[in-house]
Amino acid sequence: MPGLLLAAGDETGGVHVIHGLGGCGKTALAQAVFNEVTSSGRRIGLWVNASEPSTLRSGMLAVAADRGAEAGELAAAHKGQRALADLVWSCLHSSSEPWLLVLDNADDPTTLGEGGWLRQSPRGTVIVTTRQAGSQVWHGARIHRLGVLPIEDAALVLRDLAPEAGSVEDAETVARRLDCLPLALTLAGSFLSRQLLESWSMSDYQRHLDDNPTELIDQGAAPGDSERNARQLVGRTWEISLAALADEGVPECATLLRLLSCWSSDPVPLSLIRPEAVTAARFDAVHPPLTGPRVEAALRGLLDHSLVSLVSLDVNGEAVRCVKTHGVVLDSVAAAVPEGQRTLIVAAAAKLLRGAVPEGDAQAQDAHRVSHLAPHAANLLRRVEDSDSARSVAGLGTRLAAGLFAGGDFQAALALAQAAAESAGRWLGPDDSVTLRAEHCAAISLFRLGRFEESEALHRRVLDSRERVLGPEHSETLESRQDIHEPLSQLQRIDDCLATLRATAEIRSRVLGEHHRDTLHARALLIEYLAVADSVDEFDRIGPEIVAACEEHLSDVSFTTVTARHNYAYGLYRFGRWGQAEAEARRALRGRELVHGPDHALALSAAVLLSWILRELGQIEESLSLGRRVVLGQEQVLGREHPYLLTNRAGLAEALAAAGEVTEAQDLARQNLPLCERVLGLDDPVTVKTRGLVG
Numbered sequence: 001m002p003g004l005l006l007a008a009g010d011e012t013g014g015v016h017v018i019h020g021l022g023g024c025g026k027t028a029l030a031q032a033v034f035n036e037v038t039s040s041g042r043r044i045g046l047w048v049n050a051s052e053p054s055t056l057r058s059g060m061l062a063v064a065a066d067r068g069a070e071a072g073e074l075a076a077a078h079k080g081q082r083a084l085a086d087l088v089w090s091c092l093h094s095s096s097e098p099w100l101l102v103l104d105n106a107d108d109p110t111t112l113g114e115g116g117w118l119r120q121s122p123r124g125t126v127i128v129t130t131r132q133a134g135s136q137v138w139h140g141a142r143i144h145r146l147g148v149l150p151i152e153d154a155a156l157v158l159r160d161l162a163p164e165a166g167s168v169e170d171a172e173t174v175a176r177r178l179d180c181l182p183l184a185l186t187l188a189g190s191f192l193s194r195q196l197l198e199s200w201s202m203s204d205y206q207r208h209l210d211d212n213p214t215e216l217i218d219q220g221a222a223p224g225d226s227e228r229n230a231r232q233l234v235g236r237t238w239e240i241s242l243a244a245l246a247d248e249g250v251p252e253c254a255t256l257l258r259l260l261s262c263w264s265s266d267p268v269p270l271s272l273i274r275p276e277a278v279t280a281a282r283f284d285a286v287h288p289p290l291t292g293p294r295v296e297a298a299l300r301g302l303l304d305h306s307l308v309s310l311v312s313l314d315v316n317g318e319a320v321r322c323v324k325t326h327g328v329v330l331d332s333v334a335a336a337v338p339e340g341q342r343t344l345i346v347a348a349a350a351k352l353l354r355g356a357v358p359e360g361d362a363q364a365q366d367a368h369r370v371s372h373l374a375p376h377a378a379n380l381l382r383r384v385e386d387s388d389s390a391r392s393v394a395g396l397g398t399r400l401a402a403g404l405f406a407g408g409d410f411q412a413a414l415a416l417a418q419a420a421a422e423s424a425g426r427w428l429g430p431d432d433s434v435t436l437r438a439e440h441c442a443a444i445s446l447f448r449l450g451r452f453e454e455s456e457a458l459h460r461r462v463l464d465s466r467e468r469v470l471g472p473e474h475s476e477t478l479e480s481r482q483d484i485h486e487p488l489s490q491l492q493r494i495d496d497c498l499a500t501l502r503a504t505a506e507i508r509s510r511v512l513g514e515h516h517r518d519t520l521h522a523r524a525l526l527i528e529y530l531a532v533a534d535s536v537d538e539f540d541r542i543g544p545e546i547v548a549a550c551e552e553h554l555s556d557v558s559f560t561t562v563t564a565r566h567n568y569a570y571g572l573y574r575f576g577r578w579g580q581a582e583a584e585a586r587r588a589l590r591g592r593e594l595v596h597g598p599d600h601a602l603a604l605s606a607a608v609l610l611s612w613i614l615r616e617l618g619q620i621e622e623s624l625s626l627g628r629r630v631v632l633g634q635e636q637v638l639g640r641e642h643p644y645l646l647t648n649r650a651g652l653a654e655a656l657a658a659a660g661e662v663t664e665a666q667d668l669a670r671q672n673l674p675l676c677e678r679v680l681g682l683d684d685p686v687t688v689k690t691r692g693l694v695g
Contacts, residue, residue: 015138015142017143019131046066068091148182173202174205188205214336260308263379265324270321272352285344316369395434431465440479443458446487521563525563547561557594576616589603592606630652650689653690
């Protein structure tokens, strides 16, 4: 605002156009500048409602009268005997005082252009507020795009209006949910401040927003005629623009905006709505229909009316052009989609999103390319209203969740898998294969996040359902039988862990063959738990054999081969064969980094194993360096309270103390102790060890 304020107060002959989404505060900004300039006496102020030709004409007639037009001149202009615009600007040019003229809500620039209403004068400055960004009428004007408020200012708006409703943190939470749109913030604050029968906190308001956000937000508007107050309702901000676009011959804008409302307010890659993809998604049954050749015109219309904006998103180091829509607008648009159109729009949105997700088994490298699509899949799940859409969208959500899991983003994978499972369960039933796939993905994510008991319980439910519905030898039943071993092992049920892996390997060997990838994977997992169970003879007999079979029948750097090497190296370490273990652990670490990336949880697991081995071999400097890398990496990847991190931080502190790095060891132990006590318990061995290191 400072630049605009300076121009309005000191500049002459300038035209400034403030454009942005309805509700972003264009009028409020113009009003603030207007008040500042006029209250200081630097200029007289002239304000005209330019939303309709009639209000524009009557307002400009008042401007002419204010600036000295004679009664006869005004009458002649009113009767059409003289061009009113010429009279107005003649009066403005000859004004004895400098002025500021605001043309507010000029959302149809052609009205200004065709009537000759927008001109420049050496006696004053013009400010125009509009939703229409792209117009030849603005040629020569200075353009100011107005977005949303910074989060701190947005929270301040809520706190100013409803100071008793919550803390600054509560206000920031609500502000983020409202995407910091000034109109939505004002309505929310007004609602919270005016309650009589109920007394909602900001937290209450936040919870109710998920039910019907547009209706709730609009309840904050002052009572009155709905048409007169249309611009003060978030539910109407976009309708005004879409109606104008339809009049301009671009009705497809409505369908494109409805499509975008299926996804989230996060940036949407333009590749998702490329013409050939839209044509294949079949929008011809939607009204108004959207065809590939009309996507460009529809997108341009939304951009020109400030309903969307173009942004750039960094995807795996590559700049991707995207379209971004305000979240409050998306909620409002989605709520207003005609009932008969909703399933068609959701199906098309799912097809477009599915085309951007790689087919086949999820790979870590794929996750980096599609992680930005996860919010759109999550929002699409909320738009599902029938079983057909649920099957398609939940399946897509599970595929994306599996990709996130492969890439090591376990928290995001869990959230998306749980959302997919909830939607599929509601529409398809708890035993449907789509529901069970989503729950399986959630179960393995829970394990990686250290929530072992929850993981085991969910795995057990999925395994029992799959065994009953699909049979004991179905590939998905065997997947559950294999993967339940992980929480079982962390819950110290090693015999159960070994039994389920042996059973999985035996059935797969019989059904798929001894050297099938899935058979070899179950056997590769078995290596680790033979070591944990101190089954030295069986470990020595089959460990090298399994590693060799994986190398022979799978690629040297396949996930299964790398897993076999990693587990074999762990067994060698556990049995005190440090020299052999070092060589195998280094190969395992290289393999993990190649397959998953250096910051993945499994790569960090291989790194900590090598650090343990090197410590036993007396290679202290490299051991400590790896230990520090692991602790830092696990805190970022797994979270501050993950049991693996707490254990490895305690181990690093112990190693540092033994190496004479007492200060660093004590600092780590002090950081670790309260977390260990809360997460692991007061009497856990790791907690006891950490307590002893605090000093």
